[in-house]
Amino acid sequence: xxxxxxxQVQDLVKHFPLxxxxxxxxxxGSIQAVDGVSFDLHQGETxxxxxxxxxxxxxxxKLIMALERPTSGNVLFKGEDIAKLRGKxxxxxxxxxxxxxxxxxTSLNPRMTVGDIVGEPYEIHPEVAPRGDRRRRVQELxxxxxxxxxxxxxxxxxxxxxxxxxxxxxxxxxxxxxIIVCDEPVSALDVSIQAxxxxxxxxxxxxxxxxxxxxxxxxxxxxxxxxxxxxMYLGKIxxxxxxxxxxxxxxxPYTQALLSAVPxxxxxxxxxxxxxxxxxxxxxxxxxxxxxxxxxxxxxxxxICAEEEPPLKPRQGSDHPSACHFAEVKDVVHSGESG
Amino acid sequence: MTVPRADAERxxxxxxxxxxxQVDDLHVEFRTRDGVAHAVNGxxxxxxxxxxxxxxxxxxxxxxxxxxxxxxxxxxxxxxxxRGAIRFRGSxxxxxxxxxxxxxxxxxxxxxxxxxxxxxxxxxTVGFQLxxxxxxxxxxxxxxxxxxxxxxxDRVRIPAAxxxxxxxxxxxxxxxxxxxxxxxxxxxxPDVLIADEPTTALDVTVQAQIMELLAELQRESEMGxxxxxxxxxxxxxxxxxxxxxxxGRIVEEASxxxxxxxxxxxxxxxxxxxxxxxxxxxxxxxxIKGQPPNLLRVPSGxxxxxxxxxxxxxxxxxxxxxxxxxxxxxxxxxxxxxxxDGR
Numbered sequence: 001x002x003x004x005x006x007x008q009v010q011d012l013v014k015h016f017p018l019x020x021x022x023x024x025x026x027x028x029g030s031i032q033a034v035d036g037v038s039f040d041l042h043q044g045e046t047x048x049x050x051x052x053x054x055x056x057x058x059x060x061x062k063l064i065m066a067l068e069r070p071t072s073g074n075v076l077f078k079g080e081d082i083a084k085l086r087g088k089x090x091x092x093x094x095x096x097x098x099x100x101x102x103x104x105x106t107s108l109n110p111r112m113t114v115g116d117i118v119g120e121p122y123e124i125h126p127e128v129a130p131r132g133d134r135r136r137r138v139q140e141l142x143x144x145x146x147x148x149x150x151x152x153x154x155x156x157x158x159x160x161x162x163x164x165x166x167x168x169x170x171x172x173x174x175x176x177x178x179i180i181v182c183d184e185p186v187s188a189l190d191v192s193i194q195a196x197x198x199x200x201x202x203x204x205x206x207x208x209x210x211x212x213x214x215x216x217x218x219x220x221x222x223x224x225x226x227x228x229x230x231x232m233y234l235g236k237i238x239x240x241x242x243x244x245x246x247x248x249x250x251x252x253p254y255t256q257a258l259l260s261a262v263p264x265x266x267x268x269x270x271x272x273x274x275x276x277x278x279x280x281x282x283x284x285x286x287x288x289x290x291x292x293x294x295x296x297x298x299x300x301x302x303x304i305c306a307e308e309e310p311p312l313k314p315r316q317g318s319d320h321p322s323a324c325h326f327a328e329v330k331d332v333v334h335s336g337e338s339g
Numbered sequence: 340m341t342v343p344r345a346d347a348e349r350x351x352x353x354x355x356x357x358x359x360x361q362v363d364d365l366h367v368e369f370r371t372r373d374g375v376a377h378a379v380n381g382x383x384x385x386x387x388x389x390x391x392x393x394x395x396x397x398x399x400x401x402x403x404x405x406x407x408x409x410x411x412x413x414x415x416x417x418x419x420x421x422r423g424a425i426r427f428r429g430s431x432x433x434x435x436x437x438x439x440x441x442x443x444x445x446x447x448x449x450x451x452x453x454x455x456x457x458x459x460x461x462x463x464t465v466g467f468q469l470x471x472x473x474x475x476x477x478x479x480x481x482x483x484x485x486x487x488x489x490x491x492x493d494r495v496r497i498p499a500a501x502x503x504x505x506x507x508x509x510x511x512x513x514x515x516x517x518x519x520x521x522x523x524x525x526x527x528x529p530d531v532l533i534a535d536e537p538t539t540a541l542d543v544t545v546q547a548q549i550m551e552l553l554a555e556l557q558r559e560s561e562m563g564x565x566x567x568x569x570x571x572x573x574x575x576x577x578x579x580x581x582x583x584x585x586x587g588r589i590v591e592e593a594s595x596x597x598x599x600x601x602x603x604x605x606x607x608x609x610x611x612x613x614x615x616x617x618x619x620x621x622x623x624x625x626x627i628k629g630q631p632p633n634l635l636r637v638p639s640g641x642x643x644x645x646x647x648x649x650x651x652x653x654x655x656x657x658x659x660x661x662x663x664x665x666x667x668x669x670x671x672x673x674x675x676x677x678x679x680d681g682r
Contacts, residue, residue, distance in 0.1 A: 052542035053513075160630045161398075190397040191569055192646075195613035195626035202623070217542060220572075224615035224624065247617065261547035262617045263572030267595045270576055277551060278544045280498075281512045333618045 004079070005040035006178055006211050007064070007097075012037045012073035014059050018286055031285050033059040035235035036073075038312075041179065044205065046212040048226030048243070050219055050258070054282055056235040057215045061181050064213060065099055066090060077179075095125050098177040102184035104164030108156040114167055115152035118142065121174040128175055141170040144207075145200060162193035169200065173208070182214045186221060198225060219262050223247050231255045234285055234293040237312055241320030248334075251318050251327035254294045260332040274332060292324070300326045357429055358385035359563045360409070360448070360531045365423035367404050369634075370416060376634040378404040380587040381423070386531065386563040393566045393574040393595070395610075396584035397631055402567045405584075406533045409565075410450050411440050427531070446476055449524035453536035455516035459508040465492075465519050466504030472526040491522040495552060514545035518552065525556055532557075535567045550577055571614055575599055580667075583607045586632045586642035589661065593668045603670035603679045605647045641672070649674045 015030040034056040041047050049057045062068040064075055066082045075082045077096060085093055098121075101107040108117055119138045122129045129137050139149035145166040156164055165185070172180050185201065186194040202225060204210060216222050222229060222243075229246040231239045231254065239252040250256050257276040264273070278297050283289055289296050295305040304325055314320060315327035367379035379401040386392040396402040407413045408420050411432065425432045427448065432440060452458045460468060469491055470484035479487065485504065492500035495518040508516060517537060524532055534553065538546035554577060557564050568574060574581055574595065581598050583591040583606065591604035602608040609627040629646035632638055638645050644654040653673050661669040664679065672678060 052544060162630060190631055191571070191610060192397060192613060192627040192631065195615075195624035196628070198615065199623055199626055219543070220615040220617040223617050257544060259617065261543040263546075263550075263570065263576040264618055265571040265575045265599065265611065265614060265616065266618075267575040267578075267599050275547060275551075277547050281514060281545075 003042065006043045006078060007041040007213075008074070008076040008079075009037060009039050009041075009064070010074040010076065012060070012063055012075065013071045014056075014063055014068060015071045029286050032235050032288060033285060034063065034070075035288075037230075037232075037235075037237055039230055039237065039240060041211050041213065043178070043211055044209045045228065046205065046214055046226045048222035048229040049213065049215045049232060050217065050222050050229060051232035052217065052258075052282060054234075054285060055232040056285070057232055058183060060232075061099070061183050061213070061215050064179075064181055065097055066094065091124075095128070095175045096177050097179045097181065098172040098175060099181045099183060100165075100168050100172045100185050103188045104156075104161055104168050105188070107168055108164060110156055113153050113155055114142070114147075114159075117156070117167060118170045118174055121171065125175055137174070138170075141173055144173065144204070145170045146196075160193075161189050162196055165189060165193075165197050166200065169197075169204070173204065176208070177210070179211045179213065182212055182216075184216055185214065187216065187218060194221070201225065219247075219259060231258065234282065234288050236293060236323065238294065238324070239320070239322045240312065245318070245320040248331055249318060249329040250332065251315055251320075251322040251329050252294075252324045253298050253300055253326075255322075256330050256332045257297075262333075264333075276332065294324075300324075302326075357426070359388050359428065360565075361385040361424075361426040362405065362409065363424045363426065365405055365408060365425065366421045367401070367408050367413065367418060368421055369418050371635075374635045377637060378418075378587055378634055379408065380637075382584070382587070382589055384582045384589065384592065386565055388530065388563050389557065389561040391557065391564040391566060391577055391579045393568060393578035393581045394584060395568060395571070395574055395581055397569055399586075399631055399634055400584040401587035402584050403535050406450065406535055406565065406567055409448065409533060410444055412444075412450075445472070445529070446527045447529055448531045448533065449527070449529040450533040450535065451517070451520045451524045451537050453539050455513070455520045455540075456508060458520060459516065461508055464505050464507055465511070466506075469504075469519070469523055469526065472523060476527055487526075491526055492519070494525075495519070495522040495556075497522075512545075513541055514548060517541060517545075517549050521549070521552065521556070525560070525562075528560065529562060531563045531565065533565045533567065536569070537566075538573065539568070539570070546573070553577075571610060583610075586637050587634065588642065588671060589669075590643065590671045591669065592661070593664075597665070597668060601679055601681070603664045603668070603675045604672045605649050605674075605678055606643050608678055609646075609648075649677060 012034055013036055014034040015032050017027045018029040019025040020028045051057050063070050070083050115138050118141055119134050122134050139152055142149050147166050186197050226243050228242050230237045233254050239255045257278050260276045280297055283296055291307050291309050292305045295301040310323045310325045312321045312323040315322050318329050363383050365379055365382045369376040369378055382405050394402045409425050466488045469488035473479040473484040473487050489500045489504050497503055497518055538549050578595045581595050582589045585606050591607045612625040613627055627646055632642055640656050641654045641659050644650045659671045659673045661671045662675055664670050664675055
């Protein structure tokens with residue numbers, strides 16, 4: 001993709017201190033939630049971030065939103081470091097990066113009307129829409145996300161789950177941001193509603209030339225909407241590539257295990273499908289394994305994996321970066337298919 | 340390890356040759372302040388030993404309520420089973436006394452729930468809760484019950500069971516807690532296991548572990564498994580037969596291969612077309628339009644008609660019965676032939 005990236009994340013680290021004691025707090029360690037993450041995001045592009053619970057993907061979202069300050073590293077929006085901004089400058093910057101949250105049942109205030117919820121961003125950033133103009137703007141937004149502008153005075157409980165998520169999307173769009181972070185945008189919705197919301201997100205992206213960072217655990221959803229995909233494990237990106245590179249020719253064992261675990265909605269050939277079943281659970285991010293963090297569950301692990309951390313770089317036989325000493329292309333998604 | 344079963348009871352009943360568990364024309368309603376919600380409206384399905392039946396539906400489809408009716412754990416009031424029968428080895432559970440039902444529940448028909456953390460008691464160790472099953476149902480001593488609890492934890496592959504038997508639920512990960520739920524469900528060697536969204540709260544790699552464990556336990560003990568889920572992927576992986584529910588009714592019933600290859604109801608067809616797939620990258624998803632129905636105001640005729648591309652006048656006025664599409668296959672659509680032919 002050409003041009004300057006709109007968002008550059010460089011070697012981002014966030015450690016949360018673990019303390020002991022009430023009066024005299026001592027730091028006894030740290031949760032390494034995000035540990036050296038780097039990627040670029042271009043205008044109009046969608047980056048999918050996948051990983052299991054505890055891999056740091058939500059902390060990453062908070063760092064991009066400047067809701068948490070990084071321990072080290074930079075988040076550059078159009079070349080300016082968000083993490084170093086304070087006060088007025090930070091508030092002005094927040095206009096550009098908005099978020100859509102997972103659960104439309106808890107992320108909307110039940111005592112506010114839809115008009116107040118969607119129009120609230122204008123209270124904080126009054127320069128975007130003059131007071132007299134706001135009602136009209138909110139009605140336009142409701143129309144854009146497929147809700148009736150007449151419903152502006154209704155309350156969230158009068159809407160179904162899918163409609164509520166549309167309200168959340170309208171709120172995210174209100175300030176005309178460049179980037180929207182979608183944190184599990186459809187996982188709380190019914191199956192028949194998920195497709196509606198995914199289609200809406202895609203059409204809005206085309207209309208407003210938005211850039212998305214989509215954080216999700218559902219790999220099928222990410223494959224559908226992402227242009228590029230970052231796979232995270234224990235605070236690190238283990239593999240990064242276009243959707244095709246990640247899904248059709250993954251090279252990192254963790255990506256392969258993750259993909260092979262996704263049930264394919266087609267019973268034909270299910271006996272032949274190859275499954276990589278990982279043993280055990282994800283280790284604690286307070287005490288991650290030395291070297292490669294995946295080695296404790298990896299079937300390829302050798303002595304070097306414990307000693308030397310594999311850098312995220314292109315490996316032999318593939319063009320996209322992968323953090324594995326023994327990276328090797330393996331198509332797990334299409335195994336079991338005839339021909 | 341031997342499977343703990345009351346063998347005498349089993350032999351006594353072996354003369355019966357119908358389906359292991361049969362739900363027949365079940366109706367459940369909830370009498371709420373806002374009106375009567377018809378959660379289950381005439382649902383029939385059955386499961387045989389060693390078979391996996393998937394009950395697929397979205398929230399509010401009645402899939403969980405029908406399972407709760409089988410277990411006899413619907414809160415009443417507001418919930419009432421108003422019609423129908425639930426036959427376990429031929430005898431209707433709904434006509435039994437509370438005491439007789441209690442002896443079947445857990446022992447012959449067991450259930451696992453979505454959220455293992457809230458289903459386990461946080462103030463007792465998991466070992467105590469597992470052992471309780473044996474002390475209450477089989478009258479074992481504390482020591483013997485604890486030994487059985489450790490065996491069970493081994494059987495569901497919890498590492499270091501001998502030590503972990505003394506741990507509390509919060510000390511386990513989500514996947515391990517679900518294993519404990521499964522251990523508790525299979526403790527008494529049930530004939531039927533009902534799994535209500537067993538992996539929905541879990542990560543995909545853990546989901547794969549749990550589904551494999553369930554399949555293995557089923558192979559060992561020939562349980563009938565009723566898998567309640569909204570996940571078309573999980574169903575395709577493990578089910579033999581599938582019943583698709585919408586607004587409290589079964590709209591399609593078929594073998595899993597038939598349903599995925601050629602759905603015969605517009606709702607199942609719409610669901611299959613609307614899901615993003617990890618093995619395919621399409622353009623726009625073919626979404627089902629509209630919203631799931633409100634159970635207080637279920638649409639007239641066919642409940643799916645407001646969202647259906649095949650809708651005609653008859654759909655608004657007349658509720659379609661479950662038409663026979665093929666042996667063992669049914670569709671509750673007036674125009675199932677058109678849907679089946681993909682017209």
